[in-house]
């Protein structure tokens with residue numbers, strides 16, 4: 001990152017508004033030109049982050065992503081366009097970034113970053129941006145950055161909230177110093193399940209780019225040892241002081257036990273790619289397929305179909321025969337009697353079978369278990385629809401919307 005004074009006339013014209021900022025100057029712009037940043041994830045955070053890094057004149061950007069562009073990405077992943085749906089995210093992002101600035105180098109890594117490849121990739125860059133969306137990758141990147149001495153700009157965004165910090169920089173803590181153990185997988189939400197307002201990761205991704213630029217310029221005032229919290233619903237930013245680096249940290253402490261990358265999927269109990277990952281809680285006898293449900297509906301069989309999704313999801317699309325009782329309601333003891341009465345009356349005193357349905361067939365199984373307890377003295381038959389509404393669209397009605 002040695003500054004040289006070799007700015008071309010084109011550079012001077014292009015970056016003039018940035019060069020005259022005292023914090024940057026000619027030396028700073030040269031540093032940026034000779035710097036490299038790795039961005040892991042070309043999604044909601046990685047798109048705005050890479051856009052502003054390329055805009056700022058970072059000489060080399062690396063983008064890692066194993067995924068392809070989906071239509072539901074477009075509201076927030078603004079490097080990708082309608083034409084790039086189905087294309088590799090790294091390719092779509094690199095093409096868009098090169099259109100913005102043809103002088104810069106963009107390295108594309110179309111694979112899942114894991115213990116077998118992370119160190120090789122991370123070592124090639126000055127700063128790493130974690131723009132991924134899962135716990136396994138968070139620990140992987142933390143350890144890879146500690147082991148290779150790279151600062152890690154970490155961000156996240158969900159619904160109307162976001163946060164960011166810089167790990168392993170200026171003597172500040174690493175992610176493991178603060179969280180030695182991963183959270184239980186079932187407590188972790190993601191955009192696909194909880195949703196996100198597009199502009200929120202936009203804000204956090206741009207701030208990640210800004211922190212990376214400040215780190216590269218060697219400026220003080222970076223977010224090491226601090227966490228920035230953004231509450232978009234109230235338009236409030238807050239700073240929280242983080243605990244100091246932990247001398248007993250298993251990776252950055254005085255006597256580290258982690259001296260090479262480990263198996264992060266095993267450590268976290270979840271993989272980087274949990275999309276559409278089905279769980280199996282019920283025996284086959286307690287489940288029917290979407291096609292079997294369609295046949296029952298078509299032949300006018302009496303049944304009670306309970307859609308267990310949240311009300312706002314039910315509002316997006318629902319089967320006309322279904323009634324909405326969200327699983328979150330079933331989980332609350334205060335609603336048990338009310339739900340039991342509703343099922344009793346709607347099953348004509350438990351003579352009609354009950355079926356539960358959700359988006360992908362996971363919550364519907366949990367709901368069967370809950371309802372079996374709630375209705376245990378009713379003797380009503382309760383089954384779920386395998387694969388949920390996604391399977392309904394795939395196998396019964398391709399016009400039914402998917403989200």
Ligand SMILES: Nc1ncnc2c1ncn2[C@@H]1O[C@H](COP(=O)(O)OP(=O)(O)OP(=O)(O)O)[C@@H](O)[C@H]1O
Nearest residue numbers: 041043044065066067112113132133137191192272
């Ligand atoms: N270990 C990894 N290696 C490579 N890419 C990763 C890894 N972990 C996550 N990613 C990528 O990081 C990006 C995160 O983007 P984002 O959080 O916006 O979610 P998404 O997966 O695009 O969307 P959604 O969760 O709504 O389906 C994704 O494109 C994902 O493929």
Ligand SMILES: [Zn+2]
Nearest residue numbers: 174177249252
């Ligand atoms: Zn640590």
